[in-house]
Amino acid sequence: MNDSLDAAIQDGAVVGEFVTDPLLQLRKVNVSFSGRVAVRDVSFDVAPNKITALIGPSGSGKTTILRSLNRLHDLTKGAKVEGDLLLGGVDIYKGGIATMLLRSRIGMVFQRPNPFPTLSIYDNVVSGLRFNGIRKKSLLDEAAESALISAALWDSVSSRMKAHASTLSGGEQQRLCIARALAVEPEILLMDEPTSSLDPVSTQRIEELMTELKNRVTMIIVTHNMQQAARVSDNCAFLLMAEDRAGELIEFAPTSKIFHDPSDPRTVDYVNGRFG
Amino acid sequence: MNQSTKSLLSRRNASDSPRAKGARGESDRFYVWTLRGFAALFSAILLEFVYSIVHQSWPAWTHEGLTLLTGTTWNPANSVYGGLPLILDTVISTLVALLFAVPVGLGTALVLNFVLPRRLQTITASMVELLAAIPSVVYGLWGLYVLVPWMSTTIQPWLGRLSGGAWPFSGDPLGAGIMLASTVLAVMILPTIVAISRDVIAALPKDLNEGALSLGASRSQVLRKVILPSAKSGILGAISLGAGRALGETVAVLMVIGGNAQMPRSLFSVGATLASTIATEYTEASPGNVAALGALAVILMVLTAAVNAFARRLVRRTGALSS
Numbered sequence: 001m002n003d004s005l006d007a008a009i010q011d012g013a014v015v016g017e018f019v020t021d022p023l024l025q026l027r028k029v030n031v032s033f034s035g036r037v038a039v040r041d042v043s044f045d046v047a048p049n050k051i052t053a054l055i056g057p058s059g060s061g062k063t064t065i066l067r068s069l070n071r072l073h074d075l076t077k078g079a080k081v082e083g084d085l086l087l088g089g090v091d092i093y094k095g096g097i098a099t100m101l102l103r104s105r106i107g108m109v110f111q112r113p114n115p116f117p118t119l120s121i122y123d124n125v126v127s128g129l130r131f132n133g134i135r136k137k138s139l140l141d142e143a144a145e146s147a148l149i150s151a152a153l154w155d156s157v158s159s160r161m162k163a164h165a166s167t168l169s170g171g172e173q174q175r176l177c178i179a180r181a182l183a184v185e186p187e188i189l190l191m192d193e194p195t196s197s198l199d200p201v202s203t204q205r206i207e208e209l210m211t212e213l214k215n216r217v218t219m220i221i222v223t224h225n226m227q228q229a230a231r232v233s234d235n236c237a238f239l240l241m242a243e244d245r246a247g248e249l250i251e252f253a254p255t256s257k258i259f260h261d262p263s264d265p266r267t268v269d270y271v272n273g274r275f276g
Numbered sequence: 277m278n279q280s281t282k283s284l285l286s287r288r289n290a291s292d293s294p295r296a297k298g299a300r301g302e303s304d305r306f307y308v309w310t311l312r313g314f315a316a317l318f319s320a321i322l323l324e325f326v327y328s329i330v331h332q333s334w335p336a337w338t339h340e341g342l343t344l345l346t347g348t349t350w351n352p353a354n355s356v357y358g359g360l361p362l363i364l365d366t367v368i369s370t371l372v373a374l375l376f377a378v379p380v381g382l383g384t385a386l387v388l389n390f391v392l393p394r395r396l397q398t399i400t401a402s403m404v405e406l407l408a409a410i411p412s413v414v415y416g417l418w419g420l421y422v423l424v425p426w427m428s429t430t431i432q433p434w435l436g437r438l439s440g441g442a443w444p445f446s447g448d449p450l451g452a453g454i455m456l457a458s459t460v461l462a463v464m465i466l467p468t469i470v471a472i473s474r475d476v477i478a479a480l481p482k483d484l485n486e487g488a489l490s491l492g493a494s495r496s497q498v499l500r501k502v503i504l505p506s507a508k509s510g511i512l513g514a515i516s517l518g519a520g521r522a523l524g525e526t527v528a529v530l531m532v533i534g535g536n537a538q539m540p541r542s543l544f545s546v547g548a549t550l551a552s553t554i555a556t557e558y559t560e561a562s563p564g565n566v567a568a569l570g571a572l573a574v575i576l577m578v579l580t581a582a583v584n585a586f587a588r589r590l591v592r593r594t595g596a597l598s599s
């Protein structure tokens with residue numbers, strides 16, 4: 001593993017800003033669907049308590065990478081993930097960790113807010129804990145309150161916890177989904193374009209929230225919005241689609257470097273808005 | 277904006293818009309009145325239909341009154357028109373059919389959506405849909421030739437032994453009877469329940485499934501706690517459509533239920549439903565009998581309308597919550 005890490009660093013693919021050991025390591029990760037390669041040879045490290053952004057044009061494999069991190073591709077027939085994906089040094093695809101446990105350690109927030117429509121606000125927040133077998137009411141109450149406070153939603157919903165989640169606005173629903181994910185106390189939160197269906201004010205609140213949550217959870221965000229990546233992320237992975245339509249990692253670096261002093265000319269073009 | 281452009285604009289508005297509005301208004305009016313005409317026509321047909329059945333049955337209602345609903349003996353030959361056994365047989369055979377068909381149907385819908393690979397999905401789905409294309413008289417024949425011997429020699433004796441002959445598995449294992457009718461009905465309404473609940477489940481956003489899995493849920497937790505509750509209103513709709521079909525099913529039921537209008541004593545009893553009685557007795561009915569049979573038709577209509585209205589209310593209530 002160290003060899004491949006060194007090789008990757010020499011390739012210039014892995015140059016993050018680390019104060020401690022990486023929490024998540026990707027080494028030569030390939031994802032294919034029924035033989036068609038969608039992501040090729042992607043290697044980078046995710047630092048704990050930082051926000052890592054995946055940027056790049058459509059089809060560059062950002063979401064595909066994100067979904068491989070909590071094994072959501074398991075649902076897709078013909079999907080294959082190869083390479084090493086190490087969470088705290090343990091490969092998440094090689095029997096080191098059960099999928100259900102993995103998903104409670106690596107939570108996810110989706111593009112469109114997806115609260116469970118038939119459940120109340122309260123039941124939505126504690127649903128992950130219930131899936132994991134926690135029944136005790138005092139524990140659930142405590143977790144619900146703390147998760148809603150963390151998601152900056154407590155003040156507006158504490159008086160109507162029994163109301164249906166669908167009575168909330170889009171931005172509130174997305175924060176409810178963040179609270180729901182936080183309640184399980186994951187180490188990593190994957191965010192797949194979490195603000196793309198929200199208005200600017202709601203977007204700003206989610207971005208503020210992400211910055212506040214950094215000390216609690218490591219975040220990986222896929223975004224089409226370069227300003228958003230520049231505003232919230234610490235490290236940035238820039239991906240592009242190769243000739244054969246497979247996504248490749250072009251550059252991985254601290255966000256300030258990606259936006260002000262990128263090494264690769266293609267990164268320069270992209271962050272300056274010349275394509276994509 | 278200066279004076280001349282303003283006046284120009286106002287003049288253009290004055291000359292253009294009424295004409296444009298007028299043309300659109302006329303074609304709109306044409307469509308609106310055509311649609312109103314259709315609506316009125318169908319309402320008129322429905323009213324006339326209900327009126328004629330109620331009218332035909334009127335002598336029975338005035339003569340027999342509530343006996344039509346509560347009387348325990350149905351014997352038209354002696355002008356005894358107690359409809360309760362028929363109502364009970366109709367309701368019981370439908371409920372038992374649902375008891376068989378709902379779990380199997382929902383299970384099939386879930387398997388079709390979440391377990392089978394796509395090719396098997398298509399094959400299985402079209403086989404289930406083929407069940408709906410089989411005429412009910414063929415179901416009746418199948419019930420007589422295949423299920424009657426199986427019921428009387430295997431299933432019913434086994435159930436009788438298992439329960440020690442206790443209700444509702446008491447009585448002689450005749451084969452034909454309420455239980456057999458329920459079994460045939462269950463198979464007949466299965467395609468309705470499978471097809472509608474499968475579509476309802478397939479229409480749920482993919483995000484729900486993935487959202488639950490991302491919280492660490494197992495696949496069975498996703499199905500039980502998220503998918504089924506979210507699809508509840510549509511599934512209730514599917515079940516009520518199935519129930520409606522079972523309540524009104526005629527030919528298949530009359531072939532396998534035994535055709536004996538008596539108060540049901542157990543699931544093994546032979547019986548007769550509202551629909552099967554109307555169909556078998558109409559051809560040789562006296563004028564008095566015809567009125568009584570019309571009354572049965574009214575009861576059956578009210579029953580199916582009630583099931584529909586009840587289901588609609590449930591669907592509306594859950595639908596309002598989940599939208």
